[in-house]
Amino acid sequence: MSKFTHMDNKGRPKLMDVSEKDETLREAVAKGSIFMSKDTLLAIVEGNTKKGDVLSVAQTAGIMAVKRTSEIIPMCHNIPILSVSMDLEPDFENLCINITVSASTFGRTGIEMEVLHGVSTAALTIYDMVKSMDKKMIIGDIRVVKKTGGKSGDVYMD
Amino acid sequence: MSKFTHMDNKGRPKLMDVSEKDETLREAVAKGSIFMSKDTLLAIVEGNTKKGDVLSVAQTAGIMAVKRTSEIIPMCHNIPILSVSMDLEPDFENLCINITVSASTFGRTGIEMEVLHGVSTAALTIYDMVKSMDKKMIIGDIRVVKKTGGKSGDVYMD
Amino acid sequence: MSKFTHMDNKGRPKLMDVSEKDETLREAVAKGSIFMSKDTLLAIVEGNTKKGDVLSVAQTAGIMAVKRTSEIIPMCHNIPILSVSMDLEPDFENLCINITVSASTFGRTGIEMEVLHGVSTAALTIYDMVKSMDKKMIIGDIRVVKKTGGKSGDVYMD
Amino acid sequence: MSKFTHMDNKGRPKLMDVSEKDETLREAVAKGSIFMSKDTLLAIVEGNTKKGDVLSVAQTAGIMAVKRTSEIIPMCHNIPILSVSMDLEPDFENLCINITVSASTFGRTGIEMEVLHGVSTAALTIYDMVKSMDKKMIIGDIRVVKKTGGKSGDVYMD
Amino acid sequence: MSKFTHMDNKGRPKLMDVSEKDETLREAVAKGSIFMSKDTLLAIVEGNTKKGDVLSVAQTAGIMAVKRTSEIIPMCHNIPILSVSMDLEPDFENLCINITVSASTFGRTGIEMEVLHGVSTAALTIYDMVKSMDKKMIIGDIRVVKKTGGKSGDVYMD
């Protein structure tokens, strides 16, 4: 038997059966960062203060991606998304933008993949919009930091 | 005037006009990693050797995501994808799987966002399939390492 | 604090939290029209009577669009669609086709955006199929006319 | 009145109203086959035994398609998919690969279209991956073999 | 023979054959408006000036929709989108927001449907984000105002 819940006995993929799981409110929070030069970070922050939008576009893209996670991640269940909030914080000490995505669902399976997908999509969107200025950005530190409502109770990984 | 090519004069987003750019063959390569415990890495590698599939599912998901990048990243052009290849290498020294995605297009705009999207989707797919074993995985080091065919000639960032 | 339920404290978008709302049967009806020349209207109606299909294609497209609303409208929740019906009525007095879409869901949030999306997609589909005959069509009067099942009870806007 | 539940009184399509139906666990199983030359079948099986992947890619594609059925089939409801499993069996007697897809949902409408869509997508994916070797493959025998949880009780068609 | 280019001889839909058409640069511009109360318009404008985002989210959604038009409008060809720009102008005289979308492609068919889809999606997104304040908004006046690069030369409809 496979050790992985998304594998059948032949080692091929399956969509794990969650029909026996309880329907509960489930929440998850993921974080990640996109690292860039000081000039690029300043340009985003200034643009954003005056009139601008890089972070707003990234936030919109991330929220939309949360809802479409099951289309992109093959063994991820399609679930109703009840809330998504996102925080994009410029960080001049570490020269990055820190991304936090929180979301909730009511159902039989968790929402970790959705918040991870939101974080990575927001990071990719920032990358896309400022890549003409900076060819050396790096996206990283993408991880789940909190997960509640599942069988294992509340879990904090941070 | 905005410093960003994806912004109009009001600081709102636009899809950058590429109609004046030359149609050329353009290629890009991106890399990234998903870090995990030694046990998880072993389980993937063993599963994969015997019969298994975590890496094959991730590779399929990553290639599919490359083709759908312009749906997910708001200011990314829709382009014909002429090739995608991917390499997933377990790395026991750094306790991670290293992901490399290469792709090419023939057109007026580059293919960096597509390979980055392929890397992040492959990483998220691995995460999803083994998350029942390991709650502390981290996805990182996602960056473009090579870009050819654009106005600026061949660029190697690694 | 923002006056808008889809905004966070920084004025950036969020998917409004509906987890505290009651699960109820919710219905909505939207209407709209596409205005055109008498010749175009006649061609659609005759084509349709004899054998034809402009309105059937538009109805199919509108129903499919209802189901995909949350993919296209960024802050719209993904919800189960329990029914969609549509009526397309040629109107020779006002030289237009009047479009009505009704739909229902069982859940925590309303279905107004879905019926509006159905109306506008049906109108766009008609436009597409007859635009070779008529370059001056106008789509308009798109609005919600009825909404039931929410906190505010039944609301009729027409 | 139309004999078809997906038709309105004008003979135009509608998404059938299922709001009065009971929410129950519903399962369905579909089968189908892709017929090919012996050489092609051998190449798939050998490739698959040693290292390979045609069947894994097909299985991934089929499971993903199950989740997206309501996007592709116009009058099919969007439903939560609770499980999908698939079996791909090379059959040297009939020179084909036999495909079986099982899936379950909890809701007001059945899951037959989803399993049929999974079967046909897996077959098309196999076709695509080996078509350079074999131009005469045929996909067939796609049908529902089992359906449980609906008003009519358990139905076995095989 | 059908009068409509998207119909076959049986009166059923087809995707019109454009293979004989010339590849040229083609542009189109569409306009439309969303009408609302003065209070709602003020809230959007104030929100937008200070920090805010309704119009930015609408602009992002509209641009994304331009790229996905061929998925939603059944007989619309899939084409490469080379540019999209959008303008959202609050209009206190007519109590509306005026939406203008311009886009270009290089290919064998025009881009009118894409700009119309961009306008209607931006309007729907505004509707969604402020509907808690205003239940009587109306979307209208959606039309093509300019079309260049096709067989019929430049056409101005406004």
Added chain:
Amino acid sequence: MSKFTHMDNKGRPKLMDVSEKDETLREAVAKGSIFMSKDTLLAIVEGNTKKGDVLSVAQTAGIMAVKRTSEIIPMCHNIPILSVSMDLEPDFENLCINITVSASTFGRTGIEMEVLHGVSTAALTIYDMVKSMDKKMIIGDIRVVKKTGGKSGDVYMD
């Protein structure tokens, strides 16, 4: 080395590199059938003659599916679709509806998968719309019958 063009040296999937192939006009034709009871076939044909729509909805769904093939079939390239036509013929001798889909592209890779996807989607749509009348329908005989414009010249498989 793999015998399959969609496999890399590790036996994992890749999107085959077509950048060296010639850009030509490429066409393909696929056929398939959905077999049903005489009563069901009569109901479709009568409905269709008088007012009806099962075949029109199926035709719309099939054409839309042709355009989205590369989203569903993992190793299929995204290509511009220049034309799609479809024929749905009731066949009382064999008690089925025969489906024929023709399509063309101008590019570096063929369009066989697209026409096969159109056939199977039209068949599934018919199945969905009449399944309340007939639980024993079978979809089959799906194959490519013609392919032109590729390296191997015109090929007729029927």
